[in-house]
Amino acid sequence: MDMNLTDKVVIITGGASGIGAETARMFLNEGSKVAVFGRTQSKIESFSESIKKEGYEVFVDTADTKNMKSMELFAEKVVKKYGGIDIWVNNAGIEHYVPLASCDEDKWNEVIDVDLTGVWKGSKIAIPYIAKRGGGSIINLSSFCSLMPTAKNGIYSVAKAGVNALTKVMAAELAPQHIRVNCVIPGFIATDMTVEQIGTIEDMLLQPISMRKFGKPEDIAKGIVFLASDNAGYINGHALVISGGKFLVQNSQDPWNNYMGGY
Numbered sequence: 001m002d003m004n005l006t007d008k009v010v011i012i013t014g015g016a017s018g019i020g021a022e023t024a025r026m027f028l029n030e031g032s033k034v035a036v037f038g039r040t041q042s043k044i045e046s047f048s049e050s051i052k053k054e055g056y057e058v059f060v061d062t063a064d065t066k067n068m069k070s071m072e073l074f075a076e077k078v079v080k081k082y083g084g085i086d087i088w089v090n091n092a093g094i095e096h097y098v099p100l101a102s103c104d105e106d107k108w109n110e111v112i113d114v115d116l117t118g119v120w121k122g123s124k125i126a127i128p129y130i131a132k133r134g135g136g137s138i139i140n141l142s143s144f145c146s147l148m149p150t151a152k153n154g155i156y157s158v159a160k161a162g163v164n165a166l167t168k169v170m171a172a173e174l175a176p177q178h179i180r181v182n183c184v185i186p187g188f189i190a191t192d193m194t195v196e197q198i199g200t201i202e203d204m205l206l207q208p209i210s211m212r213k214f215g216k217p218e219d220i221a222k223g224i225v226f227l228a229s230d231n232a233g234y235i236n237g238h239a240l241v242i243s244g245g246k247f248l249v250q251n252s253q254d255p256w257n258n259y260m261g262g263y
């Protein structure tokens, strides 16, 4: 079935690495026009170069989801170049590992600003542009931490739980404008964000995953592209879990360990 993504204009926040970068590649493969921003000039430039070598073009610039004005300017540049916006992916995210009781206000504010308020700000900018095209789609990156919070990653867990609620409310509020709003809930995906943990506590992280492997950025990108496409035309306000079956049961490793007489 045709995804109907050819010539659609897609903005991906924080799209120069990890999940965002793979999502950009997948949209480009579908014939979409893709624009990404991040905070680091060198990162967006090297992403743009690697995309060029793959035979595609991606529009890149710096912007920060904490700064509404910088995102507005980015959106204006994209509209000038590509004529509008059809799809907006709120992908930028950060985390600070710190217990809530000892966390300082700056760390709390930064994670909430980027991971939750940034999603609201990005969506607010996207809505009039998408509405002008007669409708489209917003996709937010949530996290498994929104379903089962992580100790010492509390601010992130709280912010991502907020993203799930925001997704449902916006989905309902924007339906009359033919804008579908969904989110993706990744499990544990091997990216810059997780490389340190994979290097130190790999076994512990694999324990609850029934498929006993980490996800790849493209596993999440496929879900995002699907939700943006006409194939998901009747899906609205949904949270798509892509986790290799994380925490399906309390004893995820038993089937692998061949306990209880074998499976």
Ligand SMILES: NC(=O)c1ccc[n+]([C@@H]2O[C@H](COP(=O)([O-])OP(=O)(O)OC[C@H]3O[C@@H](n4cnc5c(N)ncnc54)[C@H](OP(=O)(O)O)[C@@H]3O)[C@@H](O)[C@H]2O)c1
Binding pocket: 013, 014, 015, 016, 017, 018, 019, 020, 037, 038, 039, 040, 043, 063, 064, 065, 066, 090, 091, 092, 093, 094, 114, 141, 142, 143, 144, 185, 186, 187, 188, 189, 190, 191, 192, 193, 194
């Ligand atoms: N990897 C996982 O296991 C996992 C699991 C659940 C959810 N997620 C979510 O998936 C999304 C992508 O994460 P990832 O794993 O692909 O991590 P990543 O490679 O670190 O990507 C995050 C990107 O966001 C950009 N960014 C951070 N803060 C920004 C800001 N204020 N404004 C603009 N860009 C900003 C970063 O670039 P700059 O620093 O240059 O700005 C970076 O390119 C995040 O929302 C994350 O919470 C990831």
